[in-house]
Structure formats: structure tokens, C-alpha cells
Amino acid sequence: MSITDEIRQVLEQQPLGLVFDIDGTLSEIAPTPDEAHLYPGAADYLKEANTHAHVGIVTGRGIKDGARMVNVEGLTYVGTHGLEWSQGLPTTHPVELLKEAEPYVEPGEKLLDFAEQRLAPEIPGLIVQRKAVGGTLHYRLTRDPEQARKHLLAALEEPARQQHMHLGEGKRVIEILAPLTINKGVALRRFVKQFGLHGLIFAGDDRTDLNGFYEVERLRQEGFAALAIAVQHQDTLPELLEHANIVVQGVKEMVQLLGEITAYLNEMQAKK
């Protein structure tokens, strides 16, 4: 994949925003979330791109977990699908939890306790990942993932209702979420506003990125220069591909394209 006129037209906007999901976009999906790491070269490209554009990382991971993987200073990190924000690495910068999310910290903890104490012992291989609000249950490594999924959804339904929390799904994961309309799309809109952007590229690979793609569509309808890049894997949602402006094959091609984007931004800078 090389730089097309469509991409060039967005890259020439200033201020420009480049926003990326992590898992499945800049890093290959690993058996466990702790084993995932950024694709070689990706961090250097992000660092370089950030000298020309506002680079954001928007992940479903908790912010500290996501930022630990990327580990590039000066980027905007957005964790837990838009609930946590930091203008730099959260190890050196304050983390803002959106006010709307605060009432759901404790209900989220209760459900995660339930998952750790009651469900994990029943389902070998289940990984429970806690976040600032709610968390994620990874059933990829369980003996019968489809069975585990059904079991988890059934067991969580009533406790989630009692705690006024929502259940969501992604690739081999069940998410315990605050019942808020904050999602990656809302996060993108906030990011665009915050930096007064005139151009935006957003890349993602999974169901939760779809909200980001819808936001890109809305921005385009408003005449804003925006592009959504879908990173295609074997099990990519058809809707994601339908709503993408560009489709790349896997993380490798995504990182190559990021390299091309960075090179183009360098070139533009050199011409000035």
C-alpha cells in the first residue's frame, strides 16, 4: 500500500491528527494481552509522525496498559474506549478519568471481583483484565471458547444488570462496560476539537473501532478531510470493511503505510 491522492489530500491539512488503535492495528493479536507488543518499527514511526501531527492512541485497554505497550512520549493516550485521557505517557503525566465515568468505578470493581473469584476458577484459561472502569474477560485460551462465551454471558447477565453495567463483545472477549455513550467515536470527536484539527486519519480493526469509523463518516459529511483505515484480518467484521475508506492487509501492511505516511510528512516539511 502506498500513499494515494486520497491520503495525500488529508496529510496536507494542518493541524493534522493521526489516531491508532493498538491491538490488531499496531500489534499482532497475541494469545494473552500481556504477550502483545508493538510491531517492529511502529514506535519510531509514531514518534516521528508526532513531530508533524497530533498522534493519538485510542485503545480499549486501560490507559497505563496501552501506553506501556506504545511507550512513546508526547502522544495523546486514550484508554478504556475513551474514558481515560493523558497528554503524554501516563507514567509522567496526569490521567484524566472523564467525570461521567466516575460513578461506574465501584460497580465495575464488584463485577470484576465476581469474575475473578467466581468465574475464573470455573473456566480454566480465562484471563481477567481490570481497568479503571470495568474490564475485559479474555476467553481465547479456554478449552472451548464458544462454550466459555455462553457461560460467561449467562453468568454475568444478572450481576451486570444489578450493578447497572453493560456487557459488550469483541474478538474472543467480553467487556464489562460503563453504560455510557462514550466510545471511540466520541473520543475522536473530542480529539479533533481539542487540537482544532483540519485533517484526521483513524485506523482500527475491531468492533469498537466501528464507532470511530462512523465518526469519520460524519466528519466527511461535514466536509472535513478524514479517512478511516481498516486493518483486515481473517475474522474482520464485514461492517468495518464497508465503512472503511482504506483497507490494509494485517498489521504489517498497516505499519508499512504508517512508515509511508511518516516519510511523506517528512518530505512535506523539508519542502517548506
Ligand SMILES: [Mg+2]
Ligand atoms: Mg484492535
